[in-house]
Amino acid sequence: MTPERHSLTGTGDPLLEPPPGCPAHGLGPGGLRRLHEADDLDELYQRLREEHGPVAPALLHDDVPMWVVLGHAENLHMVSTPAQFCRDSRIWTPLNEGMVKPDHPLMPHIAWQPICSHAEGDEHKRLRGAVTGAMSTIDFRELRRHIKRYTQRLVNRFCEEGRADLISQFAEHLPMGVMCHLLGMPDEFNDRMVEAARDTLKGTETAITSHAYVMDALGRLTAARRARPENDIAGHLVTHPAGLTDDEVREHLRVVLLAAYEATVNLIGNVLRVVLTDPGFRAQLSGGQMTVPEAVEQSLWDEPPFSTVLAYFAKQDTELGGQRIRAGDGLLLGIAPGNVDPRIRPDLSAGMQGNRSHLAFGGGPHECPGQDIGRAIADAGIDALLMRLPDVRLDCDEDELRWRSSIASRHLVELPVRFEPKAQQEVTQQPSHAPVPQQRADWHVGIPQPEPSAPPAPSLPPEPVSVAAARPQPVAGPESPRPRGAWQRFLLWWRGY
Structure with a gap:
């Protein structure tokens, strides 16, 4: 005889295995849908919402029962009511009844650990x-x-x-x-x-x-x-x-x-x-x-x-989203389905700028x-x-x-x-797609800027310039500039003039 399973719907009826060869795709005991077999989870969540409302029964791997919280308000109530729901899987009925084996694929997500996200x-x-x-x-x-x-x-x-x-x-x-x-x-x-x-x-x-x-x-x-x-x-x-x-x-x-x-x-x-x-x-x-x-x-x-967080667990018999939740039941925090709850987002194409009430980071x-x-x-x-x-x-x-x-x-x-190939940039520079600007000339206030020299004629090579000729020469007569100050003389000395 097929063993009875824990009744997730709270009706007390046993969940019997379907007969071999059952054509129902993705359906498990009691006609519940298997989440891990869904080709499109978003579509499945929408179907569950239509069939059961904001909180729906479903199955994990090995047909382990679990509630999926689909409503935005219901998710917020669950995560914000530690007197009724917690993250401690040690009270999870399917685990205590031996339905969840140590090698269950989701055990790394669900198994209790001595960390703050599981403590109370x-x-x-x-x-x-x-x-x-x-x-x-x-x-x-x-x-x-x-x-x-x-x-x-x-x-x-x-x-x-x-x-x-x-x-x-x-x-x-x-x-x-x-x-x-x-x-x-x-x-x-x-x-x-x-x-x-x-x-x-x-x-x-x-x-x-x-x-x-x-x-x-x-x-x-x-x-x-x-x-x-x-x-x-x-x-x-x-x-x-x-x-x-x-x-x-x-x-x-x-x-x-x-x-x-x-x-x-x-x-x-x-x-x-x-x-x-x-x-x-x-x-x-x-x-x-x-x-x-x-x-x-x-x-x-x-x-x-x-898209979901595995999982929260009911500490006592309670009600959520019109469903009877029994002590020891497990519930998925439905982030993705909660974010598209038609009660808060009737038009999914509308922008949500300035609105941070999504469930992406829990609550x-x-x-x-x-x-x-x-x-x-x-x-x-x-x-x-x-x-x-x-x-x-x-x-x-x-x-x-x-x-x-x-x-x-x-x-x-x-x-x-x-993309068009780009040159590498210094790590400490501000990211930019433009070439690195040329560094500013070594010039200070108080030093006359050199006059821009005209480019040499194309047919004549530039004449050599001696180092002495490159240095500033004193100018006599009425056009002479006023005497340089001490700071200017120091800068000229520092530059080798």
């Missing part, structure tokens, strides 16, 4: 206070200078070639370079660190080795800051009055590094794709009707870096503490890139672009572009 109460205040305290020391004016310099370095790698992939050569490198600097390990930033972070997040066969590489770097950083604190995030975590252990410091550095990296890579890629494929959007940006920060904010509405006690860092990297990085490459254009048909999708996020795989 006083422990949450202690850990979260250390993280926000460390981030509050960031000088954003200096941060933007570093972002522009990293952008200059990255663009210098490919600017002379006239073509590039803005995902693998730009979007995946800029956030890592900036985050390594902020955490206090700029020397660790290299292609290997970028590859290790990317591999860790993809969950490939080598993900464990890549994760170990990242953790080794963070462990060495923690030990170094424990011995000698410095003015960076790692140093402030070590010295914070909350008294974090080395393990707690290292774990929170990992969360900050990987979460900021993943979110910002997706954000940069999404904004650049729209700039390159939507002429109206680019015209607004180029014409001054929209700033780069406003373009970034629009992208956070339309294509948030994380409530667990709202993303590094959201301003992500915004700064995207704002300054994209602006600097477009200053260097104003003629950049897509090097393929738009329908050839490919994504790698999961329940949690949607990644643009490549973004090939072309």
Whole structure:
């Protein structure tokens, strides 16, 4: 006999497996839809909204039941009511009933960890206070200078070639370079660190080795800051009055590094794709009707870096969006579907400039503490890139672009572009597509400017000029200039006259 499953709909009815060969595509026990089998999650979320309202039942891998919160208001209520919902998966009924195996594909996202994003109460205040305290020391004016310099370095790698992939050569490198600097390990930033972070997040066969590489770097950083604190995030975590252990410091550095990296890579890629494929959007940006920060904010509405967050858990029996939620039920924070809730966005084509009420960074006690860092990297990085490459254009048909999708996020795989080859620029210079201006002549107030000499006749070679003749000669008579002052005489002596 087929075993009964936990009833997600709260009716008490058992969820029976469909008979073998059932033609219902993407449907699991009880007729619930499997999220991981959907070809188009946005379309599935819309269908769930029509069938169930702002909160809908669905299935994860291995037919594990989970609520999907689709409404904007319902998502905000869930994340802002810690008395009813928390991030502690240890109370999750399917996990306690053995339905979620240790090798479940989503366990890395759901498994409880001793970090601030999973803690509650006083422990949450202690850990979260250390993280926000460390981030509050960031000088954003200096941060933007570093972002522009990293952008200059990255663009210098490919600017002379006239073509590039803005995902693998730009979007995946800029956030890592900036985050390594902020955490206090700029020397660790290299292609290997970028590859290790990317591999860790993809969950490939080598993900464990890549994760170990990242953790080794963070462990060495923690030990170094424990011995000698410095003015960076790692140093402030070590010295914070909350008294974090080395393990707690290292774990929170990992969360900050990987979460900021993943979110910002997706954000940069999404904004650049729209700039390159939507002429109206680019015209607004180029014409001054929209700033780069406003373009970034629009992208956070339309294509948030994380489409869902796994997961929140009900601490008690409650009601949400007209659904009966039982203690121990799991709920997905539906960022992408919440951002297109027709109750707050009846016209999706309307611009959202000036409106930051999207769900891209969550909300409530667990709202993303590094959201301003992500915004700064995207704002300054994209602006600097477009200053260097104003003629950049897509090097393929738009329908050839490919994504790698999961329940949690949607990644643009490549973004090939072309542009007129550009010369490299000094890293410390302000990004610009124009040639570097010629340095001003060595001239000071009080010294007569030399008269511009006429160019020699084409048919006659210039006559040689001796060094003595090049020096200023005294002029007698009524046309003589007034005597030079001491400072002028010193300058002439300094120049060898």
